[in-house]
Amino acid sequence: FQLIADQLGSSLANVYAYEEARRRAEALIEIDRAKTAFFNNISHEFRTPLTLMLGPLEELLAGDTSAFSTKQRADLEITQRNANRLLKLVNTLLDFSRIEAKKAHAQYFPVDLANVTTDLAGSFRSAIEHAGMELEVDCRPLQETAYVDRDMWEKIVLNLLSNAFKYTLKGTISVSLREEDNKAVLRVKDTGIGIPAEELPHMFERFHRVKQSGGRSFEGTGIGLSLVKELVLLHEGTITVESEAGKGSTFTVSIPLGADHLPAAQVSMYDN
Numbered sequence: 001f002q003l004i005a006d007q008l009g010s011s012l013a014n015v016y017a018y019e020e021a022r023r024r025a026e027a028l029i030e031i032d033r034a035k036t037a038f039f040n041n042i043s044h045e046f047r048t049p050l051t052l053m054l055g056p057l058e059e060l061l062a063g064d065t066s067a068f069s070t071k072q073r074a075d076l077e078i079t080q081r082n083a084n085r086l087l088k089l090v091n092t093l094l095d096f097s098r099i100e101a102k103k104a105h106a107q108y109f110p111v112d113l114a115n116v117t118t119d120l121a122g123s124f125r126s127a128i129e130h131a132g133m134e135l136e137v138d139c140r141p142l143q144e145t146a147y148v149d150r151d152m153w154e155k156i157v158l159n160l161l162s163n164a165f166k167y168t169l170k171g172t173i174s175v176s177l178r179e180e181d182n183k184a185v186l187r188v189k190d191t192g193i194g195i196p197a198e199e200l201p202h203m204f205e206r207f208h209r210v211k212q213s214g215g216r217s218f219e220g221t222g223i224g225l226s227l228v229k230e231l232v233l234l235h236e237g238t239i240t241v242e243s244e245a246g247k248g249s250t251f252t253v254s255i256p257l258g259a260d261h262l263p264a265a266q267v268s269m270y271d272n
């Protein structure tokens, strides 16, 4: 009798524990959903007044400014620059909520990644060379077809490149694309300020920024890399970073080739 009573007791405890875990998981999902909706709403609310401020400012600065003193013109330019920064930040926040919404709508097309990536890297050439640095691009055509959401791939490459550019003061930025183990492997390498070892595990966390030692500080929000990671994950890919403080960093993105791993309903067999 004791044995039966014990077993009954432990099954009841299991049922209770299961119910409790389920309730907690549901509560977490609900909080996450509410958080995304909140981000989405405030981003929209911020964007409209910002755009309405930027329009007249741009008009003012593009027109005849001879009536302004040098100081007044400089003040207007500072305002414009900072409003633009804020708009960029708000747009990135919106990107996050769009990803949530887009998970169901991402469209994976066959894309010539070597070509597209070479073009994207090329758009940085003049800025990089103007800053006295070098750009090396070596993207080789892939044998197997890559299916990617083109907008997302552009965001991945552009974010990594703009970081490489921002955090490198001299030397070379290299972009390469290779086929390795049936994956498309993108590497963005720089000879910049690098990342201290203890920071590496946190690089893809939202809002994480490395505290810079010394006098130099860099503008930013700590959003770009976490956005890149979300986009890579949507392609069932991985992103890693290797770095040495003071020497430079290499970010590596790997995306499986072919379409077997993607939701069939979101894959188009023909390029658009």
Ligand code: ADP
Pocket (backbone or CB within 6 Å): 163, 164, 167, 190, 192, 193, 194, 195, 203, 208, 209, 210, 211, 219, 220, 221, 222, 223, 224, 225, 226, 249
């Ligand atoms: P942001 O550049 O706006 O701060 P990111 O999410 O793109 O945000 O990057 C997070 C942090 O990672 C940056 O603040 C910077 O400290 C570090 N970081 C990113 N890319 C590099 C790089 N190529 N070299 C050195 N540090 C980097």
